[in-house]
Amino acid sequence: MISSLKCVAICCVIIFVNITRLFAAPKTHLKIHNKHYINIPEPSDVCLAANKSSLFIVSDQGLLYQTDLQGKVLKQSTLTGDDFEAVYADDNFVYVVDESDRKLYKVDATTLTLSKTIDIPYKGELNEGAEGISYNTSNNHFYIVTEKNPILIREFDVNFNLISETKFKDASDVSSMQFYNNQLYFLSDEDHCILKLDDTYKVIQKWNFNIPNPEGFCFDKDGNIIILSDEMEAIFFINKPE
Amino acid sequence: MKFKILNLLFIVCIVQITNAQFTFNNGENSMTISSRFSMYAQRRLILDSGQVSRKKDLMNINRLQLVLKGNRGKHIKYDATFDIAALIIKANDPQNPAILDANATYTGFKAFDVIAGWGKVPYSRQNQVSFFESAFWHRPEITGGILFSRRDAGVTLHKNLFHKLINLYGGVYTGLGEATLTNGNDPSGGVEYISRADFSYPTRYKYTEIDIYHSVVPMFSLGVNGRYAKKILPDGTNFAALSNGEFGNKVINGEKYTYGADFSFQYQGFSFQAEIHQLKNVMQDSLDANLQPIQGRILPVSFTNKTFYSGGAFVQANYHSKKLKSAFCVRYEQMNLNNFVEGEQRRLSFAYAYMLKGTKSMVKVSFYTIDSKEVIDPFGFRQEIRLGWQVIL
Numbered sequence: 001m002i003s004s005l006k007c008v009a010i011c012c013v014i015i016f017v018n019i020t021r022l023f024a025a026p027k028t029h030l031k032i033h034n035k036h037y038i039n040i041p042e043p044s045d046v047c048l049a050a051n052k053s054s055l056f057i058v059s060d061q062g063l064l065y066q067t068d069l070q071g072k073v074l075k076q077s078t079l080t081g082d083d084f085e086a087v088y089a090d091d092n093f094v095y096v097v098d099e100s101d102r103k104l105y106k107v108d109a110t111t112l113t114l115s116k117t118i119d120i121p122y123k124g125e126l127n128e129g130a131e132g133i134s135y136n137t138s139n140n141h142f143y144i145v146t147e148k149n150p151i152l153i154r155e156f157d158v159n160f161n162l163i164s165e166t167k168f169k170d171a172s173d174v175s176s177m178q179f180y181n182n183q184l185y186f187l188s189d190e191d192h193c194i195l196k197l198d199d200t201y202k203v204i205q206k207w208n209f210n211i212p213n214p215e216g217f218c219f220d221k222d223g224n225i226i227i228l229s230d231e232m233e234a235i236f237f238i239n240k241p242e
Numbered sequence: 243m244k245f246k247i248l249n250l251l252f253i254v255c256i257v258q259i260t261n262a263q264f265t266f267n268n269g270e271n272s273m274t275i276s277s278r279f280s281m282y283a284q285r286r287l288i289l290d291s292g293q294v295s296r297k298k299d300l301m302n303i304n305r306l307q308l309v310l311k312g313n314r315g316k317h318i319k320y321d322a323t324f325d326i327a328a329l330i331i332k333a334n335d336p337q338n339p340a341i342l343d344a345n346a347t348y349t350g351f352k353a354f355d356v357i358a359g360w361g362k363v364p365y366s367r368q369n370q371v372s373f374f375e376s377a378f379w380h381r382p383e384i385t386g387g388i389l390f391s392r393r394d395a396g397v398t399l400h401k402n403l404f405h406k407l408i409n410l411y412g413g414v415y416t417g418l419g420e421a422t423l424t425n426g427n428d429p430s431g432g433v434e435y436i437s438r439a440d441f442s443y444p445t446r447y448k449y450t451e452i453d454i455y456h457s458v459v460p461m462f463s464l465g466v467n468g469r470y471a472k473k474i475l476p477d478g479t480n481f482a483a484l485s486n487g488e489f490g491n492k493v494i495n496g497e498k499y500t501y502g503a504d505f506s507f508q509y510q511g512f513s514f515q516a517e518i519h520q521l522k523n524v525m526q527d528s529l530d531a532n533l534q535p536i537q538g539r540i541l542p543v544s545f546t547n548k549t550f551y552s553g554g555a556f557v558q559a560n561y562h563s564k565k566l567k568s569a570f571c572v573r574y575e576q577m578n579l580n581n582f583v584e585g586e587q588r589r590l591s592f593a594y595a596y597m598l599k600g601t602k603s604m605v606k607v608s609f610y611t612i613d614s615k616e617v618i619d620p621f622g623f624r625q626e627i628r629l630g631w632q633v634i635l
Contacts, residue, residue, distance in 0.1 A: 037405060062316060082272070082313060100272055100313060123265060172455075190455045210458040212445045231445040233405040 030194070030209040030225070034237040038071035043228045043235075044084060045132065045176055045216035050091045050109065052221040058084035060230065064096055066112060069220065071235040077112035079105055086133040086144065086176070087216075097144060099129040104160060118160045124149065132177030132186070145186065148173040153201060170203045171195060180219045187217045187227070194225070194241075207241050263635060273312035280304040282379055282606075282630025286623040293622045303327045304630065305373070307342065317350035321361065339393060339420045354401040357413075360423070363394050364411035364438040365467045367504040368517055368556075370449035377452060377560070377595035379608045379628040382575045383587060384519055384554030388488060389579070390469065390500050391419020394434070406446040412437040417471040418485045418493055425482030428493070432473035440465035440504075451515060452562050452569045453508040454600060460509040469500040474526055489579050489618060491532050491552060496525040511562040518555040524548060535583045535618060551581040569595040579616050588613035602634040 042060035049056060049066070054074060057065045062081035066074050079096070086097035093115065094107040106116040122129050124146060131147040141163065142156040151168040168174070172190035179185075186195040194217065196205040215230040223240040263276040283301040306327040313319050323342040345359025362369055368385040369392050380386070396415030402408065416422045417434030440447075440463055447463035475481065475495045485493045502519040525533055528543045532550050554577030562569045571593040578586040591610035598604065607629045615621055 080316065082316060100267075101270075102267055124263075192456075192458050212457060212459055212461070229445070231406065 028205075028207045028241060030207045030238045030241060032209070032211070032236050033239055035234055036071070037232070037234045038067070038228075039073055040065055040067075040071070040233065042230055043216065043233060044230055045087045046218050046226060046228050046235075047087045047089050047094075047178075048218050048220060049089050055218070055226070056087050056089050056094050057216070057228065058087045058096055060084070062098065064094065064107065064112065069226075075112055077107060079107055079112070079114050081105065085129070085131050085215075088133045088135055088142075090135065095133055095142070097130045097133050099127070099131070102129065104133075120144065120160065122146065124152075131173075131175050134177050134179045134184075136179050136182070136184075138182050143177065143179070143184075145174050145177045147175065166201060168201055175214060176216045178218055180223070185217075185219075187214055189214055209236075209238065211236050271312065271314050273310065276309045276311075276635055278305060278307040278309060278374055278632070278634045280374070280630060280632035282628045284626065284628045286626045288624035290622050290624065298623075304379070305632075318346060318348055320346040339423060341423055342393070354399045357398040357400060358396075360395045361393060363391065363396070363415060363436050363469075364398055364400075364413065365390065365436050365469055365500070366392075366502055366517065366519070367440070367449060367463070367465050367506060368515065371451055372449075374632055374634055375450050375452065375601055377569045377571045377593040377604075377606055377608070378573070378591060379593075379606060379630065380591070380610070382517070382554075382556040382558075382573065383577045383589065384556060384575060385517065387420065387492075389492060389519070389521055389552055389554075389577075391417075391492065394419050395422050396433075398436075402446075407442050407444075409440050409442075410438075417473060418482060421482050421485035421493075425485060428473060428475075428481050428485065429479035430473035430475050430481075430495075432471060434469060434471035436467070436469045438465060438467035447506060447508075451513065451558070451571070452560050452595075452601075453511050453513040454562055454569075454597075456511045456562070456564065457508050458510075461507070463504075463506045465504045467502050467504075469498070471498045472496075473498075491523060491550075491580065494523050494525060494532065495527060495530065496523060496548070498523050511564070513560045513562075514558065515560075516555070516557045518553070520553040521551065523550050523552065525550070532580060533582065535580055541582065546582070552577075552579050554578060554587075567597045569593075569597070571595075577616075579618060583616055583618050585614060585616040587616050587619060601632075603632070605629075605631050 040057055040059055043057050044060045046055050046057045055067045057067055060083055062084050064077035064079055068074060081098040082100040083098055084096050085099040088095045089109055092109055094109050096105040096107060102120050102122050104118045104120050105114055108115050128147045128149050130144050132145040135142050140158060144154045146152040151174050153166045153168055155163045157163055171188040173188055174186045175189040176187040184197045193206050193208045195203050198204050211227055211229050213229050213231040214227050216228040218226050220226060225238040227236045263274055266273045281303045285299045305325055307323055307325045310322040321343045325340050325342060329340040341360060343361040345357055345361045348356045366385050394415035396413050398411055398413035401410045413436055415434045416427060417432060418428055442463040444459060447461055481493055499522040504517040507514045525548045528548050533546045534541055556573055556575035558573040560569060560571040573591045576586060576588045589610050589612050591608060593608040595604045595606045609627045611625045612621055
């Protein structure tokens with residue numbers, strides 16, 4: 001009787017594991033086709049400029065740079081902060097989030113001078129606050145994601161009034177986020193992957209890569225991926241994923 | 243004093259109950275308050291013959307810490323960590339003093355950063371690893387604060403190069419180590435100089451033991467460090483109580499040279515650490531107890547040359563499984579307190595940690611067996627096991 005029960009239990013486990021594998025998001029490994037070091041200390045996030053011919057990169061040391069598409073510095077903003085962790089740019093402004101100060105800086109995209117400062121209160125750990133910011137053109141809302149403990153997807157209106165907060169549990173942490181072609185993507189440092197999410201924040205695709213300490217990413221105009229490594233102070237280029 | 247301790251305990255309890263780290267921010271400045279707690283049960287499995295007391299089989303609070311970290315403006319960071327359990331017990335345990343950190347760092351100079359105050363000295367990689375990042379309930383004996391101090395009051399300059407692949411440290415300290423906190427300075431007026439250089443590849447290598455995040459590329463780090471202290475006591479004076487350590491050789495009346503090297507590697511959850519240290523102690527007095535450890539026998543100066551050596555090493559291997567949420571570790575260590583004393587200590591240790599929430603909540607069990615002992619450090623037992631729980635809020 002007991003041995004029969006054991007057999008049944010083992011079979012159930014085997015079936016369950018294989019069923020979950022069938023429904024698990026398919027994995028793909030991304031290959032790096034180029035990388036080089038950049039002259040920016042502790043780069044923490046990157047976004048494509050509206051003109052799609054330059055990048056904005058922020059630094060853990062509270063600095064904002066505009067670079068060419070290879071990461072070579074073209075201009076540095078006079079704005080300084082404590083710990084810039086997230087950046088997004090539209091036609092007119094660059095939005096920079098300071099994780100330590102819990103502030104968002106709206107910076108003129110042409111002159112890189114400060115236009116407005118907005119408080120974004122958050123009571124989590126000092127070093128586990130905002131890590132990514134992006135804008136969803138389909139609903140005209142800004143989104144800020146926190147790193148972990150918990151990973152919170154915070155939705156704001158255009159004036160940065162908080163609309164909603166949703167916990168995300170399908171990654172160990174999130175270090176950057178992007179809306180691309182109306183689809184939400186997360187970068188996870190600890191899981192070394194990029195996640196593609198649907199409208200309900202369910203993971204529908206996952207790509208792994210071998211880049212240490214990935215802290216920021218964006219898509220270029222052709223859909224290729226640019227990833228920053230904070231500790232290596234380097235920029236990596238990956239071909240458009242399938 | 244009792245009232246202040248109760249107030250502190252009350253604050254820590256509130257922090258734990260609310261299960262949150264507090265962050266305060268007033269625009270330019272920010273501060274975080276958090277707490278750390280650990281307790282274990284200990285049993286000595288095999289006592290030496292003649293030993294009957296079981297007083298060391300115990301359950302106790304190991305650490306109860308309040309951590310304050312903050313920034314003032316862009317260039318000033320501060321760090322204050324207090325251990326309330328150590329404050330109450332007052333054991334002056336070098337592995338767990340009542341004040342662990344009380345220092346400030348200024349990062350406004352381009353050439354280097356300045357760290358001033360009380361905290362860990364930049365010597366030994368293992369010394370930099372937080373107790374809460376380890377699966378073990380004990381450090382290796384060689385880096386445990388017996389032969390050289392782990393913390394001191396002083397000033398450190400720090401510089402990193404080549405995208406932080408190279409770190410350089412240099413500083414000056416009291417040289418009394420943990421005893422400085424309670425017993426002040428020493429009559430010699432001497433100080434200690436400490437320096438360290440480490441190189442990592444392909445990225446900066448943090449001071450951790452377990453590769454929890456499963457490095458996607460092989461990483462290694464190599465470090466070398468040295469210390470020099472010259473403390474010549476005027477006639478009729480002594481060092482502050484407890485400063486010369488358990489075996490009288492941590493702070494010496496003379497010159498002390500300490501050298502060490504360390505190597506660390508990690509990849510895909512597997513990690514490995516190795517360290518070696520050598521100490522050369524040149525004594526002022528040829529009849530110092532460290533040069534005359536054998537009762538009833540005087541070793542002549544022509545034999546001792548007023549110098550004795552001590553040192554040790556350890557190797558440690560760790561494996562972290564994300565699926566099992568567990569870390570498995572093994573360590574082998576050796577230490578010689580005094581080359582004029584018969585024997586050396588060798589110990590084999592095993593540790594297992596179950597990570598309820600990473601290192602923030604870990605159930606840890608560690609076991610060690612003593613392979614051989616030094617005559618002046620008989621231990622009184624052969625094997626010990628510790629089982630406990632740590633929580634970081």
